[in-house]
Amino acid sequence: MQCPVCNNLNAATDVRCFQCNTTLIHETAGHSEGYRKTTQELDARVYSGVGAFFGFCLVAVFLKFILPGVTLDDREIYLAAAVGAGIGGFIGRAFLRARFK
Numbered sequence: 001m002q003c004p005v006c007n008n009l010n011a012a013t014d015v016r017c018f019q020c021n022t023t024l025i026h027e028t029a030g031h032s033e034g035y036r037k038t039t040q041e042l043d044a045r046v047y048s049g050v051g052a053f054f055g056f057c058l059v060a061v062f063l064k065f066i067l068p069g070v071t072l073d074d075r076e077i078y079l080a081a082a083v084g085a086g087i088g089g090f091i092g093r094a095f096l097r098a099r100f101k
């Protein structure tokens, strides 16, 4: 396995780099604190992003096509959908926290 830090070529089963001691196989060595924080932050971004996307689409579709007798112009629908995206992002993060606690 090639080391991502020093590019030293190690054996495929080496847990740590022979040259710079960088962890190569995290599953075996146990995740470092930095690695876990990074993946958690990445997860949070993905979840809040997906939540925001669905929140935006739900509010936009709901206001535009489903709710009868609403006379909002596109700009107002967009603003409402942006609020929906914010709420969706918040729900996405809350969902992630509830799932991994």
Ligand SMILES: [Zn+2]
Binding pocket: 003, 004, 005, 006, 007, 008, 017, 018, 019, 020, 021, 022
């Ligand atoms: Zn290395």
